[in-house]
Amino acid sequence: MWVMLASALAVLSPARRLAIMLLLCATLAGFFTDTLRWPALLPLAVSALLVWLRVENPARRGLQVMTETALLLTAGGLFLHLWPGFQPLLQVDNMQAGPRSLPFSFAYHFDKALIPFVLLACLPTLFRTRPFPPRHISAWLLLLAAIPLLLYVAVCTGGLAPERHWPAWLGRFMLANLFFVALAEEALFRGYLQQRLRQRLGNLPALLLASLLFGVAHVAGGALLVLFATLAGVIYGLAWHWSGRLWVAAGVHFLFNLTHLLWFTYPALQH
Known part of the structure; x- marks a missing residue:
């Protein structure tokens, strides 16, 4: 079921109908395996109704605004695991x-995977929009170099320490982190929020505000x-801004998390 859900996300941009079919199959499998329970039908049905209203009424501006607001709130609830009926594995x-x-736990979350x-x-431009590439290709190299640099700064502040890992559950971590964490979070914070903010406020304010909101989302830590x-x-916002591609931002996000796991104490240093 989880591979089917990941496959639906992988083909969502180039083959939307196939992605919807795979999602429906994964949803049915979720109910059969008790990963989804009957209360999950409410957000699923409401989301489907809102999408149908948007598609069937493209010229009704007021309805478009209302349904987009409702869908954004739905996505926020999925991100925060507020909707009942979704059982993490x-x-x-x-x-x-x-x-x-530090000891930690992780699970597969069906609700968060629905955000994209x-x-x-x-x-519609969630996955692909106008890019603003840097003047020199070296900017990309500096961006990638910022990943270990930021982790090293965390070492200097005492939050992390160098520690190599190759855990037995690495494959499960990579599947969850790429599709159910990095892609979901980048869809919300870069593909949607930064893009909408860029349309209204401009490039730099959108980058900074979306990044700050992403930071605040981690306030529990x-x-x-x-x-x-x-x-x-x-870092993720620049990757999205320069490429105009959601998958590029998700890939950089995933690379950051993977580098953290493989080479540093994860999720943090145990004092």
Whole structure:
């Protein structure tokens, strides 16, 4: 089921009908395996109704605004796991990646994986929009170099320490992190929020504000995590702004998280 859901996300941009078919199959499998329970029908049905209203009434400006607002709120609820009926499938429970790492858990989340589907109905250019490439290709190299640099700064502040890992659950982590974390979060913060903010405020304010909102979304981890998530959001925001491609931002996000896991204490240093 989870591979089917990941496949639906992988083909959502180039083959939307195939993606919807795969999503429907994954949803049915979710109900049969008790990953989805009957309360999940409400946000699923409401989202489907809102999408139908948007598609069938493209010229009604007021209705378009209303349905986009409702779909954005739905996506926010999916991001925060507020909607009932979605059961996470636990993959790692209170386990250490290494001897100096804090114990952590991660799960597959069906609700968060739905965010790109919901937001694509709001914004057809979610996956691909106008790029603003840098003047020199070296800017991309500097952007990628910022990933280990930011992690090293976290080492200097005492939040992380160098520690190599190759856990047995690495494959499950990569599947979850690419499709159900990085893509979902980039769809919300870059593909939708930064793009909408750019349309209204311009390039730099959109980049900074979307990055700050991304940082605030990590407030549960404390002030230091908010700061580093905001700086990481600038990296992801530049990748999206320069390429105009959601998958590029998601790929950079995934690369950041993977570098963190493989080479540093994950998720943080155990004091």
